[in-house]
Amino acid sequence: MTMKGEHQSQRSTTTAALAVAICTFFCAHVPIANAFSPSSRAPAVSSTLPMPLISASCKPAAYLSSVYEYRRDATALQSTATDTSAASSTSVPRLPSSAIEDLSAKGYAIIPNFLPPDLVAVLNADVSSLRSGSKFNVARIGQDATNKLNTDIRVAETCFVGRTKLQDCPDAAREILYDALDGVRNDLSGNSVLDDKSSSTGELIKAAPALDSTLSELLYAYYPQGGFYRRHRDAISGSASVLRSYSLLLYLNENWTPEDEGQLRMHFDSGGDFLPEGEGPNYIDVEPRGGTLVLFKSDQVPHEVLDTKAQRLAVVGWYNRAVSAADIGELASNEDKMRAGMLLAAAGLVTVGLVSLLT
Ligand code: OGA
Numbered sequence: 361m362t363m364k365g366e367h368q369s370q371r372s373t374t375t376a377a378l379a380v381a382i383c384t385f386f387c388a389h390v391p392i393a394n395a396f397s398p399s400s401r402a403p404a405v406s407s408t409l410p411m412p413l414i415s416a417s418c419k420p421a422a423y424l425s426s427v428y429e430y431r432r433d434a435t436a437l438q439s440t441a442t443d444t445s446a447a448s449s450t451s452v453p454r455l456p457s458s459a460i461e462d463l464s465a466k467g468y469a470i471i472p473n474f475l476p477p478d479l480v481a482v483l484n485a486d487v488s489s490l491r492s493g494s495k496f497n498v499a500r501i502g503q504d505a506t507n508k509l510n511t512d513i514r515v516a517e518t519c520f521v522g523r524t525k526l527q528d529c530p531d532a533a534r535e536i537l538y539d540a541l542d543g544v545r546n547d548l549s550g551n552s553v554l555d556d557k558s559s560s561t562g563e564l565i566k567a568a569p570a571l572d573s574t575l576s577e578l579l580y581a582y583y584p585q586g587g588f589y590r591r592h593r594d595a596i597s598g599s600a601s602v603l604r605s606y607s608l609l610l611y612l613n614e615n616w617t618p619e620d621e622g623q624l625r626m627h628f629d630s631g632g633d634f635l636p637e638g639e640g641p642n643y644i645d646v647e648p649r650g651g652t653l654v655l656f657k658s659d660q661v662p663h664e665v666l667d668t669k670a671q672r673l674a675v676v677g678w679y680n681r682a683v684s685a686a687d688i689g690e691l692a693s694n695e696d697k698m699r700a701g702m703l704l705a706a707a708g709l710v711t712v713g714l715v716s717l718l719t
C-alpha cells in the first residue's frame with residue numbers, strides 16, 4: 361500500500377505507469393477483462409460452422425461433428441425460445457430466484473443442474489480440445505502483474521475464455537455458456553434483493569452494485585489428478601480485484617463421485633486467507649458435479665479446492681462492479697498499476713478528462 365504523502369510525490373509516475381499499462385493492454389491483449397461482454401456478442405447460434413476460422417490444432421474432426429449436432433439442436437431450441445421466462449428458455453439456462461435470495465441471506469448460492477448434461481458434455485469436450493491445442497497455461501496466483509507461479513498454493517491449468525477470446529477456435533456451446541452467464545450477470549446487477557440492509561432496522565447500508573459487462577473475467581480451469589487450490593479470497597482491497605463483486609464457479613465434471621474428492625470448501629470463520637488462531641473451523645464443502653453453479657460474494661467467502669483424486673474441470677469467473685470515482689483514486693495509488701490500467705482501459709474510462717484526474 362502507498363502512504364498518503366508518497367501518493368502526492370508519485371502522481372506523475374502513476375500517470376506514466378498507467379499510460380504504459382493501457383498501451384500494453386491494447387497491444388498485447390492480456391487476458392484480463394472484457395471476457396463475455398454483450399456489446400461484442402457474437403450472433404446467436406447459427407446453422408453453419410465458420411470452418412475456415414477453425415485451426416486444425418484446436419478442433420479434431422470427431423469433435424467438430426459432435427458440436428455440429430449440438431449446434432443444430434441449440435438452433436432449433438433457440439428459435440422457439442423467443443420469450444425469456446425460465447419455463448420456455450430451454451437452451452439458455454436461467455438463474456432461479458431462490459439463488460438470489462440465498463446469495464442475499466447467506467453470501468453464497470449453490471444451484472445444482474444449472475447446466476443440462478448435454479451442454480456439460482460439449483463444454484467438457486471443448487476443454488479437451490483446447491488442452492490438446494495447447495491453449496491452456498499453468499495457472500498462476502496473485503491479483504497483480506507479479507502473478508507468481510506458486511505450486512504450494514495452486515496446481516492447475518487455465519485458459520481465458522470470453523466472446524473476444526479464442527476466435528481461432530470458435531465453439532457453439534461456449535456461446536451458449538456466455539449467454540447463460542450474461543443472463544446471470546443481468547439478474548445480479550443492481551438487484552435490490554442484494555442490497556446491504558441493516559438486519560435490525562432494514563435501513564439501506566449499501567445498494568447492490570451495478571455490474572460492468574465489459575469487466576467480466578472468465579476462464580476454464582483444469583486441475584490434474586493431485587491438483588488443488590489452497591485457501592484464498594478472490595477480492596482483496598488495495599488491488600484491482602476489489603472490483604470483483606460476485607465469483608462464479610460452474611463445474612463440468614460429468615461423472616464425479618465422492619472418491620474423486622476435489623470439493624470446493626467455502627469458509628465462514630472470521631479469517632481471510634487463514635483460519636484465525638483460537639477460532640474453530642466453520643465451512644461447507646460443495647461437490648463439483650457437472651452442471652452445478654456456485655455464486656458467492658467475492659469479498660466475503662474465503663475458499664479452497666481440496667486435493668482432487670481425478671481430473672477436475674471448472675468454469676471460473678468474476679463479475680466486476682462498475683468503476684466508481686473512489687475506485688479510481690484507490691486503483692491509481694496502489695502497487696498494481698498494470699492491472700488497474702487494464703481495468704480502466706477496458707471500462708472505457710481512459711479519456712483525457714479522466715487521465716488528468718489522476719495527475
Ligand atoms: C479460483 C477458484 C475454485 C474451483 O479459481 O479462484 O477459487 O472450484 N476456483 O475451481
Ligand code: MN
Nearest residue numbers: 592593594663
Ligand atoms: Mn477463488
